[in-house]
Amino acid sequence: MDAGEFALSDREFNRVKARVYAEAGISLSAAKRTLVVSRLSKLVRALGLPTIDAYLDHLERAGSAAQAQDFINALTTNLTRFWREEHHFEHLATHVGGLLQRARPAAAGRPRLRIWSAGCSTGQEPYTIALSLLAAHPDLRRWDFRILATDIDTSVLARAAGGIYPESELNGLSAGRVRLFERPGDGTIRIPAAAREVVAFKPLNLMAAWPMKGPFDAIFCRNVAIYFDKPTQGALFGRLGGMLAPGGFLYIGHSENLGTGSTGVRPVGKTIYQSAPALRARAAA
Ligand SMILES: C[S@@+](CC[C@H](N)C(=O)[O-])C[C@H]1O[C@@H](n2cnc3c(N)ncnc32)[C@H](O)[C@@H]1O
Structure with a gap:
């Protein structure tokens, strides 16, 4: 002591x-x-x-x-980093086109893309989503593209909203990824405005009621459920699956599994699941 x-x-x-x-x-x-x-x-x-x-x-x-x-x-345990479990971001960037083909027409007629980073910690996860999708699909700037980033811990959300990190966060990233950040030369890195503007940080306890209706085209809930027991994990993943648009993707952490929350989604990659409404209907019948 x-x-x-x-x-x-x-x-x-x-x-x-x-x-x-x-x-x-x-x-x-x-x-x-x-x-x-x-x-x-x-x-x-x-x-x-x-x-x-x-x-x-x-x-x-x-x-x-x-x-x-x-x-x-x-x-809370808030460990995170940019491009953590990078295959998820590559998968999403590859499939964004398909998601948009199925997208609901927005009021303004712009294609609409909604992503939720649930348990976003200090923001590296939602900003990686924004940076990698905007780099892969520059036309997303004209779309109705929004990322909701939530966490129960209000202190991490305050840091996330600033979009400023120590330069050491770049360690291990490829030169192409490093170029996506602003580097003012004062030992910090900054998230460019185009990526910051698409992310909204909000406090949310995943155990409580969720005020948003969804649906989301993709949900990232990674390295959050590891702190929960099995029944809590199953209930959470089941609720998350219910917030996905048909064909939408759920990304979970490398050491997690859906357990009893697997109804309505099917595995399509390593720790990647896709909403399959037929499965959900069958489970409910
Ligand atoms: C280890 S971080 C994971 C960050 C990021 N998703 C990643 O994989 O890099 C886990 C986050 O889950 C949040 N968390 C834990 N319990 C939660 C709850 N009941 N509701 C919302 N967030 C929660 C913590 O505050 C923490 O920031």
């Missing part, structure tokens, strides 16, 4: 686990115990409380919405 950190008894750890599971669906494993102590200690200290137990009592009895949000923000 570092100086300034609070002790975490089994009882306190179980209380933390129960709260984050009830609120966010996140199942904290014993391996996360050290992380829980270091992250919550800062919040406990800032409130001038003597123990993690007292902090949890405070959240339950008198905590503000902002303090409840700080608790969630402290316990």
